[in-house]
Amino acid sequence: MSIVVQKFGGTSVGDVERIRRVARIIADTHDQGHQVAVIVSAMGHTTDELVSLAGELVETPAGREFDALLITGEMVSASLMAMTLSSMGYKAVSLNGQQAGFLTEDLHNRARILEIDTGRVQYHLNNGEIVIVTGFQGINSKGDFTTLGRGGSDTSAVALAGALGAERCDIFTDVNGVYSSDPRVVPQAVKLDEITYIEMLELARVGAQVLHPRAVETARHANVQIRVRSTFYTDDMGTVVVGSIESGTRPVSGIASDENQARVAITGVPDQPGVAAKIFGSLASRNISVDMIIQSLNKQEINDIAFTVSLNDLQDALETLEKVKTEVNAESVVYDTDVAKVSIVGIGMIDRPGIAADMFEALSKAKINIKMIATSEIKISCLIQKEQAKQAVQEIHKVFFKDEDGQSIPLVADQKVGY
Amino acid sequence: MSIVVQKFGGTSVGDVERIRRVARIIADTHDQGHQVAVIVSAMGHTTDELVSLAGELVETPAGREFDALLITGEMVSASLMAMTLSSMGYKAVSLNGQQAGFLTEDLHNRARILEIDTGRVQYHLNNGEIVIVTGFQGINSKGDFTTLGRGGSDTSAVALAGALGAERCDIFTDVNGVYSSDPRVVPQAVKLDEITYIEMLELARVGAQVLHPRAVETARHANVQIRVRSTFYTDDMGTVVVGSIESGTRPVSGIASDENQARVAITGVPDQPGVAAKIFGSLASRNISVDMIIQSLNKQEINDIAFTVSLNDLQDALETLEKVKTEVNAESVVYDTDVAKVSIVGIGMIDRPGIAADMFEALSKAKINIKMIATSEIKISCLIQKEQAKQAVQEIHKVFFKDEDGQSIPLVADQKVGY
Secondary structure, three states, X not given: OOEEEEEEOOOOOOXXXXXXXXXXXXXHHHHOOOEEEEEEOOOOOHHHHHHHHHHHHOOOXXXXXXXXXXXXXXXXXXXXXXXXXXXXXXXXXXXXXXXXXXXXOOOOOOOOEEEEOOHHHHHHHHOOOEEEEEOOEEEOOOOOEEEOOXXXXXXXXXXXXXXXXXXXXXXXXXXXXXXXXXXXXXXXXXXXXXXXXXXXXXXXXXXXXXXXXXXXXXXXXXXXXXXXXXXXXXXXXXXXXXXOOOOOOOOOOEEEEEEEEEEXXXXXXXXXXXXXXXXXXXXXXXXXXXXXXXXXXOHHHEEEEEEEEEHHHHHHHHHHHHHHHXXXXXXXXXXXXXXXXXXXXXXXXXXXXXXXXXXXXXXXXXXXXXXXXXXXXXXXXEEEEHHHHHHHHHHHHHHXXXXXXXXXXXXXXXXXXXX | OOEEEEEEOOOOOOOHHHHHHHHHHHHHHHHOOOEEEEEEOOOOOHHHHHHHHHHHHOOOOOHHHHHHHHHHHHHHHHHHHHHHHHHOOOOEEEEOOOOOOEEEOOOOOOOOEEEEOOHHHHHXXXXXXXXXXXXXXXXXXXXXXEEOOOOHHHHHHHHHHHHHOOOEEEEEEOOOOOEOOOOOOOOOOOEOOEEEHHHHHHHHHOOOOOOOHHHHHHHHHHOOOEEEEEOOOOOOOOEEEXXXXXXXXOOOOEEEEEEEEEEEEEEEEEOOOOHHHHHHXXXXXXXXXXXXXXXXXXXXXXXXXXXXXXXXXXXXXXXXXXXXXXXXXXXXXXXXXXXXXXEEEOHHHHOOOOHHHHHHHHXXXXXXXXXXXXXXXXXXXXXXXXXXXXXXXXXXXXXXOOOOOOOOOOOOOOOOOOO
């Protein structure tokens, strides 16, 4: 009998009515002849409420006790879901991260899963039970609860699907799949039937929020087929995330923008070997991720080095660079927060020259100035002025999806949209 | 170094401000040179909220999943308390029922503690840490969480104190000790400095709610010294519950009333051997506790048998008796819910004749009619009309505590008073 893992996020189990709806989806999957293991997140804003409660008591909640607090949210929704299924006549059991065998690193608040001992999950599945597992959590070697950080429940689901050898992993969310762009920005955005892991990874990196990169990476590693589906439109089988898709379909899969960016430059850097290593080594040692690096060679063998960082890391980056500036005898450190990064991602662009030119052309026609450009095999990113980000995405979308009809997108009240 | 176990109920940790206050009490005890292990209940009405959430989803929440849900309340308060202590500069760690080694029966919703493996608690105590343990919960032999039922956290505390060989077990509550009667009913009620386990057990049985009988029984068995203290007036060392107290102190320790009672009678029962066994056997097989049994012999060898049951059990009791009536060829089943049971309890009455007479005299003077009487070695109970219960307690209190001055009783906003 094939195993299906299904994951339901906080919005999907946000209240009693939604828990009932989700229980029906799970029961239907079971009725179709599958063994079903389910990962649930905490109900609605439970986690946020626990975070704020802790925040009233201590300045920066963190570490072991913070994890011991947060894991209770998923325990509540898991047991409620198991109860509901039982009351519908199904055999169901809830398991917390420890009972489900999720062994993680010792690190708290953002531990990685090291291994899943599926013994108990498998036992209950073989016993005809639907198994409800708390997402986002595991235990470390000391027997203490840990949490997996942002996007943790997606990772829990994909990792469990991999460990169980599941036929597929359904990630239920409030959109019915992965779209070519954020439908709130681009009403003509189209739902993709298929997308590759690598495109999902790149899209996540440039601002799309459908699946957490760690979950996608886990799926790619374990070769788990992910389906991104809607809790509210279950007839729609959503978007499948797979290893590869037939070439020749489309050059671009997704267009995203990220307004949480800052551009930083260190100017007047002497052109000597080892200077760039010093700059980026210092940033790396403070755990600051850097993107879109551009080095421009001036006259007199003096360089300007510019790059982008996430807005959250800006302050740390500036402090680090001020020190580096003195050490390498550079001129000044400047920054710009009025920027957005607009990116196109598509595995199809590998074989197709001219995609970048099409993108620049679209921006140019709309009189949008490009401040920086960065490209990879399957991604082109442009840094532009922040207030032009939405327009840029719309113009670029017109170019790459010009002939397709927009699909109507089912919206629900408190929808978290895909991008 | 001596170990002190301290237990804080839901009201004591009801909000952020109160958690801070309790953390200060714990820290002070630690500063006095004790190793401190703490049992906490869920914050305020958390448990009730979880119960009602489950009640919206299933008709009668029960069993394994209900326990898996309820235990999260204590996990939240335990981790918040450990965080708060850490932020005050103390080393603290929270342990859930499993981590703290509470092994219980397999039974859910009201499991008994079988054994406490104190290894991990002891390890942290020896390491200079304050250990915060979730009350009300443990795990069974399958590794599933169980709960201990009503009064569970008191039992957790006393059992842990016993297992650790603690110097004492402080039960913090919203009153500053055990009173001679409910201060809301009898303003002259006095706080007792000492009371025996056996008196506490009897008082709990006749309506006082200071400590759960199971906790008292556990304390008696393990010879744990309990102190009932106030979270809000910590200078007051409260009431000590001990094995024995010097005789000659007082004849009566407490006066309580219980309005949650019904009187049931089966009349016209043929006076044959085995009939009473049949009646009470049937009730026992439905788990109905019976109190104050009176059998009156009529003429013609026909009996009336009357007894009291808790109001919650009345419907079940009547159904059972209707069947029994036919079987034993009795005449009718009648009942009365307009009753209250007023009781006096005191180990001192063993050596003193005339205590019962004093009680009846007090009721008689107040023109209160006695419907039934039941006595034991250290308790006398009278069933009277419900609306006279408060007056009865006041009149009886005057007789046995006539010369003592009333102590002013510190009241807090949402006080759960001792009786």
